[in-house]
Amino acid sequence: MTLPHPNTDQISLPIVLGVLGDPTRLAIVRYLASKQGVPLNCSQFLDLGSKTNLSYHLAKLREAGVTRAEVVGTNRMITLRRADLDARFPGLLDSVIAAAGDDPALPAVGGHDIEIHA
């Protein structure tokens, strides 16, 4: 049960930019970045939208090559594809995250501690 991800060389600049041009998805990426590589499951983003809606946005991020989702039990553990994005578009992710870092107009995740059932 592995989910489809583009290879690094298949990641497209306009698609990545388009995907990041949505406040909810930008907030997801910012929160993932703030967690420094620690994988998160979907439920930890529920502040940003309904379960169905997050499933949609997380699929967009994964299909664009921005995130990786690994199936662990009933959870999908999500990480940023930092190294892959840096290799393909040097500096892009860092500048986006830095720019998003201090934007009060973006939605934010509360940051509850959640036990993962795996």
Place this chain on the structure above:
Amino acid sequence: MTLPHPNTDQISLPIVLGVLGDPTRLAIVRYLASKQGVPLNCSQFLDLGSKTNLSYHLAKLREAGVTRAEVVGTNRMITLRRADLDARFPGLLDSVIAAAGDDPALPAVGGHDIEIHA
């Protein structure tokens, strides 16, 4: 006859990313960047679409704060708002332009020399 532009501090990250997430607009930005600050008029982008369609895309770029348009006679001279974007989102524009620089999937402008009627 000046056109509306956002102030530097009004430029929004998700809006800029969304606007750049379109191959035509990314090609416009890339071509402007390749011209190193030399202003271009709309007609010089006609390789990328119809006159009406370019008017639409150039308005999007201007309203997002990515470009500046100055009215000179019947022309709109268009430049990248490099300094403003660098001030607001350091490194972002450079990494986008670098990433777009070698993308054969993006449309391109021929680069005809055109006399400007002003």
Place this chain on the structure above:
DNA sequence: CCAATTGTTCAATAACTTTTGAACTAAGGA
């Protein structure tokens, strides 16, 4: 086995974006 948890899929709808042609404005040159 049963119930709870995690997340997906589907269909519907609403909202937005892109593209087009026709009509228009405004300035410049003959």
Place this chain on the structure above:
DNA sequence: TCCTTAGTTCAAAAGTTATTGAACAATTGG
């Protein structure tokens, strides 16, 4: 003044994206 050039605006059509709720699948714990 009349014609051309440069670009906008408008309304329509087409296409895409976001959001929702109901139903579903898969796994885990009791």
